[in-house]
Amino acid sequence: MGWLVLGTTVWALGWWINSRLSHRPKTRQTSLLVPLIFGLTLIVIWESLVRGLDISPILLPPPTAIAATFAKSTHILWADFVQTALKGALSGYIIGCGAAFLTAIAIDRFPFLQRGLLPVGNFVAALPIIGMAPILVMWFGFDWQSKAAVVVVMVFFPMLVNTVQGLQDTDAMQRDLMRTYAAGYWKTLLKLRLPAAMPFVFNGLKIATTLALIGAIVAEFFGSPIKGMGFRISTSVGQLALDLVWAEIVVAAIVGSGFYGAMALIEKAVTFWHPSQRGRT
């Protein structure tokens, strides 16, 4: 009973603080603090619900148990992180996005190809590409190479479509200006069109971060060596060791948000001139 009372109190308190804070003028501190308080209240509510209602830790472990498991099994989590995030997701991400970027520049020279490839690319980007995972695991074996291949296939089309769209984002006036400067194709590409395409390119890069992690983890469900986040999740679920599963999810969440955040930071540095970035301080 005590736990439930605690949960309700913390929830009421958190909501009260947040509504006070959010009705004050918006500053940088409040816009960071409010979601933080919301998240903390959620964790306290979770803990008190699990303990108050006596939910079996096999179904839903309390956050403290997850934290304990996390601290206890850092070496396993680290090995899985290296296998899945660094070897599988990151290498696939770099290859896939790089290939898509170069393909987009190549396609850009031929309007005919562009008109054909954009609709096809948009179509493919909406397909359940993750289904390719078993095939690619069959082709490239169980180790990280097959995971990287899945990631390449998954990130390629969103990235391609975004880059091609971005390269079209200059208007005739700007291109004419470049021509009056006697700038050739390459110079126009480097000085005008690529910079102008950057907001689109980063949009694609940000979408691809999440896809890369998902691809690498799900591909491990179809076969993997005895380490990796996807492998650990599927085997630990089988052993009903849900605290370890949750610890892996925490790792995945940190990696995912960190990866996305890093891309957003680079975007901010590269596209500082764009209205969407200039508006914010």
Place this chain on the structure above:
Amino acid sequence: MMRNVLPILTVVATLFALWYGAAVALNAPWARDQAARAGQELGFGAMVAETWSQEKPKLPAPHQVAAEIWKTTGAMVLAGRGFSKRSLFYHSWITFSATALGFLLGTALGVALAIGIVYNRTMDMSVMPWVIASQTIPILAIAPMIIVVLNAVGISGLLPKAMISMYLSFFPVVVGMVKGLRSPSAMQLDQMRTWNATPSQTFWRLRLPSSMPYLFTSLKVGMAASLVGAIVGELPTGAVAGLGARLLAGSYYGQTIQIWSALITAATLAAALVGLIGLVQRITLKRMGMV
């Protein structure tokens, strides 16, 4: 529209040509190996024919996949067993029902959250960052856990898969609807005020109608995500039924043709569902006078 047809056809034809070429390249070692064992010399033409007709090829040729799809759909309908457990219609139906339920739940949740976010400042500031953060988490990773845990408390069948679809599809709806409900300009909102409109009238007659284009765009993204969720949700249940199960069973037994036919069916399903939403979008927006 018409001027795009030729380029698209060219690209698709190129893709098919690449596919056939890749099938030759990938299946050739096996074909040569078989020929060497049988002590035969394989000419180029014979080898190509062989690579396009293997039982368990590394990459089946398009016509093999098409034949397999026909065998498990059209031919079974003709035989009067269109809904037997071996037919792709049956598996598509299983996957589709989970997708549709998850999509509906996700849309409802997304719209509700969006209304809350637009009308309540506290919710806007506390929930919105978490909605965005929730998508940087590779949520598909916890699909097996959701399935197993819900099974343990006695919920099985459609709902666990639909939950995963829901989680994937609510995000685009929230983001699109928040944008859409906020799309009326200050001038329009002021106009509603001068007419002495109640908040609910402002909502039903101004905010909701003007959010429709945003809603439909997000629904398309959400539908594609739902289907992915349903397919992945079928993996950990141990390959019972559904397109995801066909993928897994095919990967266990090395039935590449079966994998590809399930994959193509899933792609067709995705295209059909997204196309359906596009159709509803066009009709609705036309009747609202927005196009």
